[in-house]
Amino acid sequence: MLKHHSEIILEELAEGTGAGISLSQVSGGLQTGLDIWFSDLKKSAGPVVELRAHGLKSHQVDLRFGMYSKDTLKLIAEAPAEDQLLARSLVSSISPNAKLSIGGQTTDTWQVLDGTFGMSARLKHHQGSNNADAAIKTSREVIVPMMAAMAELIGYDVNEPENPSGEMEGAxxxxxxxxxxxxxxxxxxxxxxxxxxxxxxxxxxxxxxxxxxxxxxxxxxxxxxxxxxxxxxxxxxxxxxxxxxxxxxxxxxxxxxxxxxxxxxxxxxxx
Missing domain, CATH: 1.10.30 (DNA Binding (I), subunit A)
Known part of the structure; x- marks a missing residue:
């Protein structure tokens, strides 16, 4: 089950997005899924990615916005054109083997207009989805570019340890x-x-x-x-x-x- 791979999923997402990531289990139907969001936002105040198994061989990934995302959506609306371009490029880099849908919008021109925005992708694994390799592949090929795009629009800086000497180099x-x-x-x-x-x-x-x-x-x-x-x-x-x-x-x-x-x-x- 996906919950057994939570640690490696968190590791992949933190490394790939440069942002703090939180994760929780979500139950429903026959499979237990995972909700994934940025640590410094409440789960209801920003983008949330839900990861679930779909059948025996596929993973379903759905990105949505929480009910109280007004402030986050305002930040995204004010994102510079260059950040919007990079965000679209990140989403375009999602594995071509994944069936991607962006609410009727195209990968080249999509915009987050309001809280109804969402995107979905389904990735099929030849050896089944209930193993660590599949979880890593879905994280790298689908979830990382999705969340990295959102991080770019929100304006997250990269998480870095402080300089151990306490000094900054240069201006x-x-x-x-x-x-x-x-x-x-x-x-x-x-x-x-x-x-x-x-x-x-x-x-x-x-x-x-x-x-x-x-x-x-x-x-x-x-x-x-x-x-x-x-x-x-x-x-x-x-x-x-x-x-x-x-x-x-x-x-x-x-x-x-x-x-x-x-x-x-x-x-x-x-x-």
Missing amino acids: LTTVEVVRRERNPRNRLLCLRLHGHVCKCCGISPSKTYGEAGKIIEVHHIQPLSTLGQPRQYNPLSDLIPLCPNCHRAVHTKRPSPHLVSELQAIMSSDV
Whole structure:
């Protein structure tokens, strides 16, 4: 049952969305489902995702808004156009194997207009839905992009531990840029758009090392240090995946790192 996989679901969602997540069991019918929401909002005051088994092989995921979501909906209505674009991109990254519905709206233009907004998806698993692998897959491929999209619209910053030294490095604008750099929602989209393969050497760490291969890194084509002020990063054009070796290698050139093409030329030379 899904309740047996609560811990791994919470872990996947926290890592993928960068926001605090709460979860509770919800009973009804023959199966016990899970309600999932943002920890700093009451369950009734924001978006809630319900996860249930559908038959023996599928998971049903439904996102809805609570009865007292007025303030949250106001925040979403005021979300900048760039955050709306990223939210739509996140929802568009939901697994194509999932049957997605957004209340009659399209994935390219949907908007949260009021509390009646909702989206649903159903994902079928070949080996059945009542196992940890299926729970992880549904979390990564459906729930994470759904909730990450809502987090982007609400305006959540990424949860990060405080600097143990108690000091911040650089000016306030630099701190804001660093927070954006570490945004797991940008990483999520970058890897979904470009794949988990190093754009320089072509290695796929996850294929080589299995579960220990979650070491692919995300590289900013335009260095953060060259920005005059924080800005939104486009995961398609501004970010690329690199293996740890290539990522360190491109940054050996300063202040601007090597282009990937430059590093590839170095790698193919006899030097």
